[in-house]
Amino acid sequence: MTGSTERPAPRVEVHVDAADLATSVAGELIARLEDAQARGEEPQIGLTGGSIAEHVHRELGRMGPSSEVDWGRVVLWWGDERFVAADSPDRNVGQAMAAFDGRLAFDPAKVHAIASSDDAGSVDEAAAAYSALLRAEGAGFFEVLMLGVGPDGHVASLFPGSSQLDATDAIAVGVTDSPKPPPERVTLTYEAMDHCRAVWFLVSGEEKADAVARALAEGTDKHDIPAVGVSGEAETIWFLDRASASAL
Numbered sequence: 422m423t424g425s426t427e428r429p430a431p432r433v434e435v436h437v438d439a440a441d442l443a444t445s446v447a448g449e450l451i452a453r454l455e456d457a458q459a460r461g462e463e464p465q466i467g468l469t470g471g472s473i474a475e476h477v478h479r480e481l482g483r484m485g486p487s488s489e490v491d492w493g494r495v496v497l498w499w500g501d502e503r504f505v506a507a508d509s510p511d512r513n514v515g516q517a518m519a520a521f522d523g524r525l526a527f528d529p530a531k532v533h534a535i536a537s538s539d540d541a542g543s544v545d546e547a548a549a550a551y552s553a554l555l556r557a558e559g560a561g562f563f564e565v566l567m568l569g570v571g572p573d574g575h576v577a578s579l580f581p582g583s584s585q586l587d588a589t590d591a592i593a594v595g596v597t598d599s600p601k602p603p604p605e606r607v608t609l610t611y612e613a614m615d616h617c618r619a620v621w622f623l624v625s626g627e628e629k630a631d632a633v634a635r636a637l638a639e640g641t642d643k644h645d646i647p648a649v650g651v652s653g654e655a656e657t658i659w660f661l662d663r664a665s666a667s668a669l
């Protein structure tokens with residue numbers, strides 16, 4: 422399957438609050454990973470940063486150890502990363518690992534963090550290295566890609582009106598002027614995010630309600646609300662809490 426025009430319409434799941442949303446997403450992700458591994462696959466998933474992602478990761482750390490998932494055969498990638506020092510609390514990878522709290526036995530060789538500013542000289546260098554890694558690992562098909570959504574509709578580090586929205590022939594690109602701090606980041610492009618069985622938007626909080634409503638309205642342009650540019654081949658689900666769904 423290729424063009425997003427052939428893809429199923431997005432589904433919306435509204436949960437009572439962020440805690441309920443996080444527990445449901447973690448449970449659903451565990452089920453998908455169990456199914457993929459039962460089919461003999463080694464699932465690759467795309468993680469996101471952000472506030473609700475942290476809840477989801479904590480729930481995964483809580484629920485994951487008693488599941489059937491072989492965490493050593495799950496491959497982790499990130500949709501975007503902040504280009505800061507490796508030990509900065511702003512790093513999406515660091516936030517995820519802290520939330521997992523060492524409870525999921527990942528194989529470190531399958532945890533593919535985007536380079537920090539300690540490891541690469543520039544965002545472009547980090548983006549090139551990440552693109553090369555994705556290519557070398559033969560990756561590029563995520564079982565599930567999870568994406569937080571900003572109040573401005575941004576996903577990963579694709580911000581409204583930015584040049585990265587029109588990047589073609591690139592897997593990952595650098596950002597030097599993110600309107601949300603920190604300014605320097607690396608993000609997957611639409612092209613890279615186009616190859617997922619499932620895309621899950623994770624959204625919590627009333628400040629996101631307008632972006633959610635615009636993203637789910639007919640005819641919204643990805644340059645205004647970047648989230649509309651991403652969809653899954655088999656499914657796209659908006660996991661919302663009541664507050665973020667309040668303008669639908």
Ligand SMILES: O=C1O[C@H](COP(=O)(O)O)[C@@H](O)[C@H](O)[C@H]1O
Nearest residue numbers: 469470471472473569570571577
């Ligand atoms: O900066 C980022 O923001 C978005 C959304 O974060 P949230 O705190 O508003 O949920 C996140 O998805 C992205 O990965 C991150 O780098």
